[in-house]
Amino acid sequence: MVLNQLCDLKKERQPLALQDMPEPRPADNEILIKVSACSVCHTELDEIEGRTPPPLLPVILGHQVVGRVVDNGKQAKQYRVGDRVGVAWIHSACGQCDFCRTGLENLCGEFRATGRDAHGGYAQYMTVPEGFAYDMPSVFSDAQAAPLLCAGAIGYRSLRLTGLQNGQKLGLTGFGASAHLVLKMVKHRFPDCGIYVFARSAEEREFSRELGAVWAGDTIDEPPQKLHCIIDTTPAWKPVVEGLKMLSPGGRLVINAIRKEEFDKDDLLKLDYPQHLWMEKEIKSVANVARRDVAEFLELAARIPLIPEVQKFAIEDANMALLELKERKIRGAKVLMID
Numbered sequence: 001m002v003l004n005q006l007c008d009l010k011k012e013r014q015p016l017a018l019q020d021m022p023e024p025r026p027a028d029n030e031i032l033i034k035v036s037a038c039s040v041c042h043t044e045l046d047e048i049e050g051r052t053p054p055p056l057l058p059v060i061l062g063h064q065v066v067g068r069v070v071d072n073g074k075q076a077k078q079y080r081v082g083d084r085v086g087v088a089w090i091h092s093a094c095g096q097c098d099f100c101r102t103g104l105e106n107l108c109g110e111f112r113a114t115g116r117d118a119h120g121g122y123a124q125y126m127t128v129p130e131g132f133a134y135d136m137p138s139v140f141s142d143a144q145a146a147p148l149l150c151a152g153a154i155g156y157r158s159l160r161l162t163g164l165q166n167g168q169k170l171g172l173t174g175f176g177a178s179a180h181l182v183l184k185m186v187k188h189r190f191p192d193c194g195i196y197v198f199a200r201s202a203e204e205r206e207f208s209r210e211l212g213a214v215w216a217g218d219t220i221d222e223p224p225q226k227l228h229c230i231i232d233t234t235p236a237w238k239p240v241v242e243g244l245k246m247l248s249p250g251g252r253l254v255i256n257a258i259r260k261e262e263f264d265k266d267d268l269l270k271l272d273y274p275q276h277l278w279m280e281k282e283i284k285s286v287a288n289v290a291r292r293d294v295a296e297f298l299e300l301a302a303r304i305p306l307i308p309e310v311q312k313f314a315i316e317d318a319n320m321a322l323l324e325l326k327e328r329k330i331r332g333a334k335v336l337m338i339d
């Protein structure tokens with residue numbers, strides 16, 4: 001399923017086209033993967049609508065990929081044909097800069113993203129440098145493993161950046177694929193933390209309560225207590241402003257979004273310094289993922305085990321999955337299945 005041109009999803013209902021592309025060949029340090037499952041991410045909407053546009057078109061989207069190695073480049077030795085591997089948002093980085101050398105390759109100036117700067121997993125085959133593939137724990141089926149690679153891994157990084165300690169109160173504003181995995185992760189790692197969920201849709205609130213949220217309300221509802229930290233996974237600004245108000249002194253709000261949309265940017269003008277920022281409150285964003293996040297998260301997910309709720313689509317129905325995501329018809333993670 002190929003993106004040939006950027007478009008507005010409110011007008012264009014078929015952003016991707018089913019078409020043949022030449023089978024990719026692995027470069028010397030790459031592996032060739034036969035894809036079996038690829039999860040759908042909100043970032044794909046940002047790419048299609050031009051908020052984080054692919055530098056070259058046409059491009060194959062998709063950065064939560066599970067498949068099997070079918071060929072090795074001349075110097076690729078890490079995997080054998082038949083091994084099951086995963087590919088995440090980070091497709092490569094320079095390996096030389098200060099960021100890369102200190103495990104912060106997510107911040108590298110030459111960071112390349114899977115399914116944006118290189119072809120991704122909405123396809124039968126893809127290539128990736130061998131050092132940027134991951135062993136997939138056997139407790140997960142292909143469909144269950146796919147959403148762990150972005151929603152889960154970036155959720156793990158967001159949680160790391162909140163600095164949450166056991167016993168504290170965590171807010172989640174927005175309750176899609178990433179947030180529901182964070183909730184499950186927190187319940188395992190920090191069993192004494194209360195989780196407070198803000199979501200616009202009653203379905204999402206209900207879902208969060210089923211999974212163990214102690215409280216769930218609308219974006220603007222006030223929880224019974226102030227929160228130590230909040231992770232925002234929405235594309236909007238209002239939840240940021242509202243979230244800051246709900247933090248306790250010294251609290252931190254972590255924005256887990258690659259881009260924000262423009263429609264409610266005016267809400268930022270409601271930012272009131274004493275109410276929203278004073279008392280040493282912080283805002284921080286999450287950028288990409290480092291390999292360490294993906295690898296550590298997969299290990300943790302297998303130990304829990306953290307089995308994501310998935311909704312499967314045939315690869316031909318990628319457009320439908322994307323539109324449902326755009327329209328926030330969400331219950332767990334959407335996964336494209338590829339034969």
Ligand SMILES: [Zn+2]
Pocket residue numbers: 041042043063089150151
């Ligand atoms: Zn993603």
Ligand SMILES: [Zn+2]
Pocket residue numbers: 093094095096097098099100105108109110
């Ligand atoms: Zn670098």
